[in-house]
Structure formats: C-alpha cells, structure tokens
Amino acid sequence: MIEARNLTKTFKDKKRGIITAVNDISFTCRPGQIYGLLGANGAGKTTTLRLLATLLQPASGSARLAGFDAATEANQVRAHVGFLAASTALYGRLTARETITYFGRLNGLAAATIKERLKGLADELDMRDFLDRRCDKFSTGMKQKTSIARTLIHDPAVMIFDEPTLGLDVMTARSIVKFVRDCRNRGKTVIYSTHVMSEVEKICDVIGIIHDGRLVAEGTLAELRQRYEETDMEEIFVKAVGGEAALVAALKNQGTIP
Amino acid sequence: MNWQNILTVYLKELKDSLRDRRTLISMIVVPTLIMPIIMFGVGTVMTKVVRQARSEIVSVMLLGGADSPGVVAALKADKKFRLVPAVADYQQLISDKKVRVAVELPAGFEASLKGGGVPTVSLYYYEGELKSGFGLKAVQDFFTSLKEKTIETRLAERGLSAAVIKPFVIRKQNVAPPEKVGGNAIGGFVPYLIIILCFTGAMYPAMDLTAGEKERGTMETLLCSPVHRINIVVGKFLMVLTASLTTVLLSIVSMGVSAALGVMYFGGKATSQSATSALVGQAAEGGSIPLIDPVGLIGVAALVLPVAVFFAALLLAISLFAKSYKEAQSYISPLIVVVIMPAVIGLLPGVELNAKLALVPILNLSLVCKEMLSGVWHWDYIALIFGSSCVYAAIALGFAVKMFNREDVMFRA
Ligand SMILES: Nc1ncnc2c1ncn2[C@@H]1O[C@H](COP(=O)(O)OP(=O)(O)O)[C@@H](O)[C@H]1O
Ligand SMILES: [Mg+2]
Numbered sequence: 038m039i040e041a042r043n044l045t046k047t048f049k050d051k052k053r054g055i056i057t058a059v060n061d062i063s064f065t066c067r068p069g070q071i072y073g074l075l076g077a078n079g080a081g082k083t084t085t086l087r088l089l090a091t092l093l094q095p096a097s098g099s100a101r102l103a104g105f106d107a108a109t110e111a112n113q114v115r116a117h118v119g120f121l122a123a124s125t126a127l128y129g130r131l132t133a134r135e136t137i138t139y140f141g142r143l144n145g146l147a148a149a150t151i152k153e154r155l156k157g158l159a160d161e162l163d164m165r166d167f168l169d170r171r172c173d174k175f176s177t178g179m180k181q182k183t184s185i186a187r188t189l190i191h192d193p194a195v196m197i198f199d200e201p202t203l204g205l206d207v208m209t210a211r212s213i214v215k216f217v218r219d220c221r222n223r224g225k226t227v228i229y230s231t232h233v234m235s236e237v238e239k240i241c242d243v244i245g246i247i248h249d250g251r252l253v254a255e256g257t258l259a260e261l262r263q264r265y266e267e268t269d270m271e272e273i274f275v276k277a278v279g280g281e282a283a284l285v286a287a288l289k290n291q292g293t294i295p
Numbered sequence: 296m297n298w299q300n301i302l303t304v305y306l307k308e309l310k311d312s313l314r315d316r317r318t319l320i321s322m323i324v325v326p327t328l329i330m331p332i333i334m335f336g337v338g339t340v341m342t343k344v345v346r347q348a349r350s351e352i353v354s355v356m357l358l359g360g361a362d363s364p365g366v367v368a369a370l371k372a373d374k375k376f377r378l379v380p381a382v383a384d385y386q387q388l389i390s391d392k393k394v395r396v397a398v399e400l401p402a403g404f405e406a407s408l409k410g411g412g413v414p415t416v417s418l419y420y421y422e423g424e425l426k427s428g429f430g431l432k433a434v435q436d437f438f439t440s441l442k443e444k445t446i447e448t449r450l451a452e453r454g455l456s457a458a459v460i461k462p463f464v465i466r467k468q469n470v471a472p473p474e475k476v477g478g479n480a481i482g483g484f485v486p487y488l489i490i491i492l493c494f495t496g497a498m499y500p501a502m503d504l505t506a507g508e509k510e511r512g513t514m515e516t517l518l519c520s521p522v523h524r525i526n527i528v529v530g531k532f533l534m535v536l537t538a539s540l541t542t543v544l545l546s547i548v549s550m551g552v553s554a555a556l557g558v559m560y561f562g563g564k565a566t567s568q569s570a571t572s573a574l575v576g577q578a579a580e581g582g583s584i585p586l587i588d589p590v591g592l593i594g595v596a597a598l599v600l601p602v603a604v605f606f607a608a609l610l611l612a613i614s615l616f617a618k619s620y621k622e623a624q625s626y627i628s629p630l631i632v633v634v635i636m637p638a639v640i641g642l643l644p645g646v647e648l649n650a651k652l653a654l655v656p657i658l659n660l661s662l663v664c665k666e667m668l669s670g671v672w673h674w675d676y677i678a679l680i681f682g683s684s685c686v687y688a689a690i691a692l693g694f695a696v697k698m699f700n701r702e703d704v705m706f707r708a
Contacts, residue, residue, distance in 0.1 A: 049703075087706070092515065093702050094702060115520060120519040123512075124515050125512065125515050125519065126511055127513065127516070128307075130314040130315060131307075131311060135307075140520060143521070145521070
C-alpha cells in the first residue's frame with residue numbers, strides 16, 4: 038500500500054529560481070495493482086518516486102508505504118521498498134553475486150537467507166551463467182536482471198519503478214514488463230512511471246497523469262477513456278494536461294526546448 | 296551507529312577499491328617505489344658527481360709570483376694542480392667554471408717570507424660551486440703546509456723547538472649518535488613526504504567512493520538501502536582512512552628497507568671521508584649514512600593517525616559535493632598546494648615548534664616529526680598536537696556526515 042497525501046517538493050535552482058517539482062500530489066496504490074505515473078520529461082515523476090523512497094524529504098505533505106511513515110520511519114520504509122530506476126546503477130567492479138549479497142546484508146538478512154533467496158532469484162531470472170562475472174562487462178539485459186534481483190533480495194512489499202524500460206532494447210524491455218506484472222500477481226504494491234503511452238495502456242491498473250508537478254487526472258483506462266471521450270492514450274494525455282499549448286509551455290519553462 | 300552495517304559497507308568498499316587500478320597505484324605502488332627511487336636515484340647521481348669533483352685535477356690560475364720561483368715550482372710540481380696562464384678577467388673565467396681557483400701572490404712574496412714579513416696571499420673562488428670549493432680546499436691545504444714549513448724554518452733560525460707554538464693538541468670527538476645527525480638532516484624531509492603520501496593516498500578513494508559513485512549512478516542504489524546514512528559514511532570513511540594509512544605505512548617500511556640497503560650499498564663503497572658523507576653533508580665526521588631513530592618513527596606513526604583521519608574526512612566531504620570524478624579533481628587538486636605549503640615551511644631551518652604553531656594543522660605534524668626523528672620529545676607539545684589534530688579530525692568527520700545527509704548535495708541537479 039502506498040498513500041501519498043498532499044506531497045509537495047521544491048528545489049532551489051540558480052537559473053530558474055524556486056522550482057515546484059511536485060505540487061500537492063495525493064494518490065493511493067493498492068496491493069496487487071500497478072499504478073502508472075504518466076508524464077512528459079520534467080513533469081515530476083522521478084521526484085515523486087524519490088519522495089516515496091525517502092531519498093528526498095517533502096517540503097510539505099506526507100506518505101505512508103507498507104504501513105510506515107516516510108518522514109519518521111524512513112529506514113523501515115526503505116526496508117519494505119524495492120526501488121529500480123535508470124539512475125540506480127550497479128557496481129561495475131563487483132560481480133552480480135557480490136552485488137546482490139551486499140544489498141542483502143544491507144537489508145539485514147542472514148547469510149543463509151541471502152544464499153537461498155539468491156539461488157531462487159538466479160533461477161527465476163535465468164542469471165546462473167553470469168552470476169560470478171563482473172557487472173561492468175554485462176549487456177544491458179544482464180544488468181537489468183541483476184538490478185531486479187538486487188531490488189527483490191529483501192522481498193519488499195512495495196515496488197517502485199522509475200522508467201525502467203528507458204533506453205532498453207525491445208526484448209529486454211519486454212522481460213521487464215513481464216517481471217512487473219509478476220510482481221503484481223504476487224500481491225505486491227507496484228508504482229510504475231513512464232512517458233511511453235503504450236506501456237500504461239498495456240500494464241497499468243490505475244493511471245495517474247502528472248503534468249508540471251500536479252496530478253491532473255487519475256483513473257482506470259476505461260474511466261479515462263470515458264471522461265475524455267477518446268480511446269487513444271496519447272489523445273487522452275494531451276487533453277488531460279490542457280492541450281498541446283500547455284505541454285509546449287511546460288517544456289519551454291523548464292528549458293527542455295528553446 | 297551500527298557496526299555490523301559499517302563493517303558491511305567497509306568490506307564492500309575495500310573489495311571494490313582493491314579492484315580499482317587507480318587506487319591501487321596511489322595506495323601501494325607509489326609509496327613502495329618512491330623512497331628507493333629517491334634514495335638510489337638521487338644517491339647514485341650525487342655520489343658520482345662528488346667522486347668526480349674530488350678526483351678532478353684543479354685548474355689554478357697564478358696571478359703574480361714572478362719573483363717567487365720556489366712557490367711557483369712547488370705548485371707546478373703538485374699533481375693535484377694544473378696551472379693556467381694568467382689573464383686579466385680571471386674572475387669571469389672562475390664564474391664560467393673554466394678555472395676553479397685563482398691564486399694571487401703579492402710582489403716579493405718569497406723575499407718577504409725570508410725577511411720575516413706578513414704578506415697576504417689572496418684566493419679567488421666561487422662560493423657554493425662544488426668543484427671550486429674542492430679546488431679552494433686543495434689550494435688552502437697547499438699554503439697551510441707552506442705556512443707550517445715557514446714557521447718551522449723561523450723557529451729553527453732562532454734555535455727554538457716546534458713545541459713552542461704547539462703547547463697542546465686539540466682532539467675533536469663527536470658524541471651525537473648518527474641518528475641524531477640524520478634526524479636533523481632528513482628529519483624534515485621524512486614528515487614532508489609522509490604528509491603528502493597521507494593526502495594522496497586518501498585522495499583517489501575519497502573521490503571514487505563519492506563523486507565517482509554519483510557519476511556511475513550507484514550512489515542512489517546505495518541510498519535505497521535501509522542502512523542509516525551515518526553507517527554508510529563511516530564505512531566509506533574507514534576505507535579512505537585505510538588507503539591513506541596503507542600508503543603511509545608502506546612508505547615508512549619502504550623507507551626503512553631503503554635506508555638499510557642504502558647503508559650496505561653506499562656505506563660499503565665509502566671510506567671514512569668519502570663521497571657518501573659528502574652527500575649527507577652533516578655526518579662528515581663519522582662518515583656514515585645517518586640513521587633514523589626507530590622509536591621516532593613510531594611516534595610519527597601515532598601522530599599521523601589523527602591527521603590521516605582529518606584528511607580522509609575532509610576529502611570525503613569535499614568530493615561528496617562534486618557530481619563527477621572530474622569535478623572532484625578540480626576541487627581537490629588545488630588543495631595539494633595547501634597541504635604542501637605547511638609541510639614545506641616545516642622543512643625550513645629555524646622554524647621551531649612553539650605553543651601557537653602546535654595548533655596549526657599539518658605544520659605542527661611536520662615540526663614535531665622533525666624533533667621526534669632526531670630523538671627530541673617535547674611531551675607537552677606532542678599532547679597538544681595530538682589533541683588538536685583529533686579535534687580537527689572530529690570536525691572534518693562531522694562535516695562529512697552532515698554533507699551526506701544533505702539531499703541538495705546528494706542529488707545535485
Ligand atoms: N535536484 C534537483 N535540483 C533542482 N531541480 C531539480 C532537481 N531534481 C529535479 N529537478 C527539477 O524538477 C522538475 C521535475 O524533475 P523530475 O522529477 O526529474 O521529472 P521527470 O522524472 O518527470 O522527468 C524538473 O524541472 C527538474 O529540472
Ligand atoms: Mg525522471
């Protein structure tokens with residue numbers, strides 16, 4: 038379970054002044070569901086997910102994950118959350134086995150437990166061939182599998198994915214999507230951010246559209262289709278953020294386009 | 296603080312660093328090789344230069360002396376000298392190293408000696424130039440023996456014995472053990488080297504474990520773990536400290552081994568007043584390679600510890616701020632100068648330890664090491680230095696922890 042209540046996060050930036058990256062966002066993700074956070078570049082997805090993972094502290098608002106408060110019980114929250122992002126890389130000089138074992142230890146697991154879970158994950162993710170090779174020699178697919186095993190070693194109740202398919206080839210991206218579905222089927226609470234429309238259509242049970250730090254629309258795919266009277270996700274998205282002009286203005290404001 | 300977690304982080308960082316070539320070079324290769332290179336490289340060259348200078352036939356220019364054929368003949372007969380014809384700009388020739396020494400004999404020199412006068416012989420040489428110095432000494436020896444012969448002749452003329460002018464004999468005996476002489480000679484140089492190695496040994500791992508992790512994207516992965524941040528900082532800090540101390544320890548061991556080998560190598564070739572003692576200079580009387588007081592080395596190691604902590608924590612905090620390895624390098628490279636400066640000031644002769652200087656970080660270490668290595672133990676200063684270094688180290692470590700807890704540092708855009 039993830040409950041975000043009026044989360045707000047501001048950054049001070051030399052050029053742009055004070056940026057409200059996340060603006061009064063509230064939502065709930067339930068166990069056995071995939072919550073899709075859909076937004077353009079710079080909409081505030083990563084910041085929102087970092088707030089949930091307690092990597093950042095909100096300016097105001099609160100969040101509860103797996104029954105723990107993100108502000109006061111940060112360590113407990115992290116112990117029950119698996120966080121996978123493009124920005125969470127692997128130690129190149131360690132082997133896959135060493136990496137996964139390291140994170141098992143950091144999560145306070147006993148050596149025997151780590152060994153057992155590592156074996157299970159390696160079988161499940163088909164990692165046995167490269168378990169004892171250094172991560173810097175891995176293909177993106179092997180890296181992604183190792184990262185997944187790293188996030189799962191402590192069997193967290195909540196999984197947070199920040200654009201996990203970004204920059205991956207089709208086959209690897211498909212295996213990730215399959216894995217995210219598996220997490221849901223095992224009853225985990227999953228939140229998944231992306232800017233790819235087709236992905237949310239395919240895998241998300243509930244979709245939240247984020248624009249300029251605000252959650253501008255939320256619902257199942259069917260509900261959104263009904264509300265915006267469109268079937269195509271891209272059209273729904275453009276309507277939800279207030280038209281193409283609003284999208285362009287937001288991108289200009291953050292300096293992504295001139 | 297959870298020591299189990301700290302140990303986990305530390306062991307992982309240790310394993311990771313031992314697989315990093317850059318860290319290995321700065322932590323193991325450089326400190327092991329630097330002393331032998333300095334000792335044998337510089338030592339061999341110096342020995343050669345000095346030996347060459349000593350064996351050289353001194354070119355001497357004789358000014359005047361036409362009416363003193365006896366002295367001129369004696370000079371000519373001496374195999375140590377080669378007389379060159381007199382020219383007007385002899386000073387220029389000495390400066391140009393074409394002539395080592397010029398001897399000016401006054402008119403009527405020999406006649407004056409016979410008549411009981413006190414004529415002046417002027418020697419022209421180039422102060423500070425090794426070969427001119429050796430030449431001067433040879434010429435001086437020549438005239439000293441001439442002086443003694445003249446005295447004997449004069450005494451004999453008056454029917455007196457030589458004992459009249461030699462009522463007693465002075466015998467000089469050095470009681471300073473060789474390590475004291477050595478302590479003064481290289482005591483300033485050893486801490487200088489240790490301070491710099493202590494810093495450079497910590498430099499690469501500090502950058503790699505912070506800015507390097509940010510750059511490679513592993514920092515966020517690490518922060519996702521439920522371990523309290525302070526344990527992560529302390530684990531990383533211990534790794535940087537390990538690297539720094541390993542560097543220093545290896546350099547001290549290598550220094551000891553090099554010194555021992557040096558005694559065998561240079562000492563074996565050297566006779567009592569040979570090239571080696573000239574190289575070392577101060578130990579001229581004994582003619583041995585100066586030794587370092589081993590107890591002094593232990594004292595140095597003990598005082599280096601808080602300074603290593605200070606460096607490790609400071610470097611960690613500074614490079615934590617950087618987003619990339621390159622950025623960290625641009626912050627830290629200028630710091631090397633800041634570290635070298637007090638170390639060099641400690642090397643200067645005449646800069647002595649006092650209560651105020653005992654509070655200046657780095658400089659105090661440099662000064663107290665110089666004393667300890669020459670066997671002087673000012674316990675009150677040593678306590679003051681150890682105490683103040685610990686305080687600076689604690690401040691730096693606190694600063695590193697604070698930086699690690701600041702999200703605008705860890706997640707800089
Ligand atoms: N550490 C930071 N410092 C300053 N600004 C930031 C920082 N992180 C994100 N931002 C800004 O906050 C906004 C939201 O960024 P982000 O959450 O990364 O968006 P997304 O993940 O949807 O692309 C952007 O305008 C970004 O420039
Ligand atoms: Mg993002």
